[in-house]
Amino acid sequence: MTSLQKTLYAWNLLEIKDKELLNFLVGREGGKTSIMILDLILQKPYNKNQLARQLGLDYNTVTYHIKIMCAHNYITSEKFEKSVFYYPTEKFNKVHDEYTLLKEYVLNK
Numbered sequence: 001m002t003s004l005q006k007t008l009y010a011w012n013l014l015e016i017k018d019k020e021l022l023n024f025l026v027g028r029e030g031g032k033t034s035i036m037i038l039d040l041i042l043q044k045p046y047n048k049n050q051l052a053r054q055l056g057l058d059y060n061t062v063t064y065h066i067k068i069m070c071a072h073n074y075i076t077s078e079k080f081e082k083s084v085f086y087y088p089t090e091k092f093n094k095v096h097d098e099y100t101l102l103k104e105y106v107l108n109k
Contacts, residue, residue, distance in 0.1 A: 075088055
């Protein structure tokens with residue numbers, strides 16, 4: 001058993017069915033930043049400028065994470081007037097419970 005498998009076992013994360021979500025949040029350096037962005041988007045739709053200001057992040061950093069989350073189909077966009085707002089997809093909503101477990105792991109490791 002690898003050290004990652006031991007850690008996942010200790011946190012009871014081997015039961016995670018969405019391995020893509022597991023790799024997205026745990027297998028990348030930017031998992032914490034993606035979690036911060038996702039948590040805001042779960043509250044209400046935001047545009048990139050709002051996310052950057054709210055989180056104190058660089059606009060390009062937010063853009064990078066948004067691009068990855070859209071590619072994984074965890075968030076989607078909708079244009080309203082001159083702004084593009086982001087919100088969770090149905091795919092993400094289906095794995096929200098697993099997201100909560102993985103979030104706790106990532107933020108506490």
